[in-house]
Amino acid sequence: MNIQIAGTGMISAAGNTVPTTWNTLLTENRSWQPDPATGLPVYPVGALPKTGPIAEYIHDREVDRTVALALPAAAEAVGAAKWEGRDFAILVGCSRGPTEAWETAYETHRTGQTLPVRTSPNTTLGSVGFALADYFGVGELSDGLSVACSSGFHALVHGVALLRSGMAERVLVGGTEAALTLFTLRQMERLRIVATPTPQDNYACRPMDDPATGMVVGEGAAFLALEAVTEPDGPTIQGLGFSRERCRSATGISREGMALQSSMRQAAAAVGPPDLIVAHAPGTRRGDAAEQLAIQQVFGNQSPVTTSMKWATGHTFGASGPLALVAAVEMLRKQRSILLPYAQLSEPAELHRILVNATGFGGNAVSVMIG
Incomplete structure (x- = not known):
């Protein structure tokens, strides 16, 4: 059995689609x-769809921004895979959950105002996966996972397990x-790891630079349409590794x-070393080193050779792994490396396999090998 990447989609500060x-x-x-409220550097998404089915869904359902970002990226992946009208499972990773809806609702409660009717369903992590399932009209498993900044990759690991076990034929995995x-942003500032770029700096975050710049928070979403096939005609998941340390x-x-x-040893065990590594590399001194x-x-x-995408996207927490992986898929398809x-x-010289952390x-x- 081969796990093929049938379609991809992404949205971040670097762009609203894969192209x-x-x-x-x-x-x-x-x-x-710069963020208007805090002055901290940020990597924000540009404009969300203003017309069409996605814009209507966002408006009618009053969804949190995590869902609003997930919808166009997921729709791009589903469209590329030609899954419209077909059933599939959905696994989505998110570190913070619908935090904008939660923070807004709490402020409403704190000031003695009446909460919106949809506060309870719109502030759960499960709301992201449920909204995607509702939008696409699918009836299979739809679930959310939160494992900090590797949340999106944990969704992928679970998706591969579903496919290998025969519990699903198609799984949409990703992060938002x-x-x-x-x-x-104040939490990140308190950790004392946020970069302090000058207004003239082209890149607020410079992963694996010396000296380390620090981390910059971004927002975004990325999804991959995975399916089990006998004869793949595109990039596949060639290795997975996951681990934990004390x-x-x-x-x-x-x-x-x-x-x-x-995790890297596990991912490379069956196929050997990659030609390129897309590192997690958030730009922090200890993390990068x-x-x-x-x-x-x-x-x-x-x-x-090791690279990273966070100079262009910032650190998008649970979406960072899937964003890097979608970029790696494009590198394989176009046989062009995106370096720092x-x-x-x-x-x-050639790209046969890429490892993403x-x-x-x-x-x-979590480490994912594609080829």
């Missing part, structure tokens, strides 16, 4: 701006995150990136 995002990655255009809220703090990662070492050391420990002195625009890196609070890590 527009690819253009940003090629042209290396600026995609960040709309974390550019005042409460969330950390001194809930936000920590070991110096050696032990969980990442384990641990991942780079883990890569060296696993692949040695012949470690593959500020680093002197040599492009691989995601890590999250609690010491967890």
Whole structure:
């Protein structure tokens, strides 16, 4: 059995579709701006659809922004896979859940006002998957997972398990995150890991740079349409790895990136090393250094070229893994590597396999090999 990636979709500060995002990655255009409320750098999505079925659904159902971002990315993936009118399961990862709806509702409650009728269903993590299932009219499993910044990749792991077990024929997997809220941004600021770019900087976040710039929060969503096939005619999931390490703090990662070492070894076990690695690399000093050391420990002195997408998208938490994976799929299809625009890196001669990493609070890590 082969797990084929039949379609992809994405939305982020880098673009509202796969083609527009690819253009940003090629042209290396600026995609960040200061947040009006906090002054912190952020990577916001541009405009959401203003007309058509998605815009009508967003308006009529009064959905949280996590759903509003998920809908166009999911629809792009479903359309590319030609799944319209067919049944499929849905697994979506989200670190923060519908935080904008939750924060707004709590402020309404705190000030003694009457809560909107839909407050309860619209503030659950499950609301994202349920909304997608409702929009596409599917009747199979629809579920949400929250495992910090690797949430989207955990959704993919569960989706692959469904396919391999025969419990589903088609699974839409991915992640969505709309974390550019005042409460969330202040949380990140309190961790003292947010970058402080100048207004002239083209990239607010520069993953794996020296010295480390710090993290910049972004928002976005990305989805992949997975199906089990005998003879694939496109990119496939060739390896998966997932692990966890014990950390001194809930936000920590070991110096050696032990969980990442384990997940990368698992993902590469059956097919060998990749030609390119798309790192999690949030731009933080400890996180980037641990991942780079883990890569060296696993692949040695012949470690593959390593890149990251967060200079263009920011850190989109639970959506970051799927966003990077969709970009990796495009690299495979176009046989063109997207490297760090500020680093002197040599492009691989050919791309047969790409490894994508995601890590999250609690010491967890997931690695996905595609080829």
